[in-house]
Amino acid sequence: MSNVIKDIEFWRLVAGYLFILLLIVFVKWRGLKREKQIIVSTARMTIQLILVGYILTYIIEQPNPFPILLIIILMLWFAVYNTYKQVAIPLSRKLKQIIAISMAAGSIVTLLYFNFVVIHFQPWYEPQYLIPIAGMIIGNSMTGITLGVKNLIEGIQREKQLIEGALMLGATPEAATKSVVNSAFDSAILPSINSLVGMGIVFLPGMMTGQILAGISPLIAIEYQIAVLLGITGSVALTVMIFTYFGYRTFFNERDQFDV
Template identity: 85%
Template sequence: MENVIRDIELWRLAAGYLFIILLIAFVRWRGLNREIRIIVSTARMTIQLVLVGYILTYIFEDPNPYIITFIVLFMLTFSIFNTYKQVAKPLSRKLKQIIALSMTAGSLLTLLYFNFVVIHFQPWYEPHYLIPIAGMIIGNSMTGITLGVKNLVEGIEKEKHLIEGALMLGAKPEAATKSVVNSAFDSAILPTINSMVGMGIVFLPGMMTGQILAGINPIIAIEYQIAVLLGIAGSVALTVMIFTLFGYKTFFNDRQQFINK
């Protein structure tokens, strides 16, 4: 039996927005003052996905390595600036540079490794593979490093006096901030680990679900999903490792003195 993915009529798709209306009604009833944010988020999601759909349709019909590389780099750049925006605390120029370095190195190294070693699709710029996988790797790395940055900045601010006391007693910056850095790293990778624990039992991940809906053999879908999940875990871990190894150093000067911010 040939599996053909079912198209969703426009009116049926529009019916899905009923849940957003219910959400807006609830937060309004509870006085949470989130109506505008929900409306803007829903509108942005819809517009962005429609635009991406048309762009991908064009790219898939005529793959161009330069355009595809530009798209991946644009995704990476957007994720870096979005990380800056998500952290409520002011970030120093050095810390922003470390975030950019961590995101770039962690995401691109993982993407290249899984491209040429694990999945090994050809040509290397095949958009059906490269763009979705890059999106998942970069997106999850952004989530991980955002959590890491928030917890590092807030932790150092909260334990400033303890860190200064440890420095006065002769501790190096690495030792003085060890508990904060470890907490930041743990909080950054924990969501990825938790999602892996429930995978396949509690829920089916998006990529696997999409492939199954498209009629792909479930075993092949599982192989791809495992590969992608390992890539996501590796990317998040590598990105956050680089950040935590160098990020805390931006709070100290060349003489290893704590910089009051």
């Protein structure tokens, strides 16, 4: 097996944008008014990845724990900020704090566990491993908690009268919102569960594909991919568990009265 990965020539890479052009033509033809969003998203993706490529090249060649930790903190900050934006529903200050704490706790605990116990790379700040794995864990946790937040808020607003009725009958806030909280948690972890079901049969994940393209043995690539998928699923579950456990309480005051 060759260990030399084929470089993509510049003009061939540019040719890949043909499908973006086809997408723009189609949405314009259908009157969907998504052209600007597609162009901006594609441009941002290209610029961001080029910048990240240069930054990672420098960091991998000169590994240092401080800039690596700074990058992870920035990842977490952007994930939290992006969650606020994607929800597109007014959030209380308490709920924003719960989102930030859940994202940080769920992602960091999972990353540390898989760093020191499961994969155990050395040094612990090895950027070749730590940064890509942190990105996958944080990114998927962001997707999970975004779904959880949206479904929790929408569910509580939709079931407001039922929750108030349960409270008047003597139910605790936890009991009154149990079905809503369970539904929010279920919707948040479902994409992760579905990805586990289709993994290896329906599609090959990006990390495994990249390692195989780089000449790594498929069996070793599978080991890493299993570890990463378990980490992603665990991180999403832990993040959403923390959020749903504390998040619903922000809709009640100190006297357990519904405050929506």
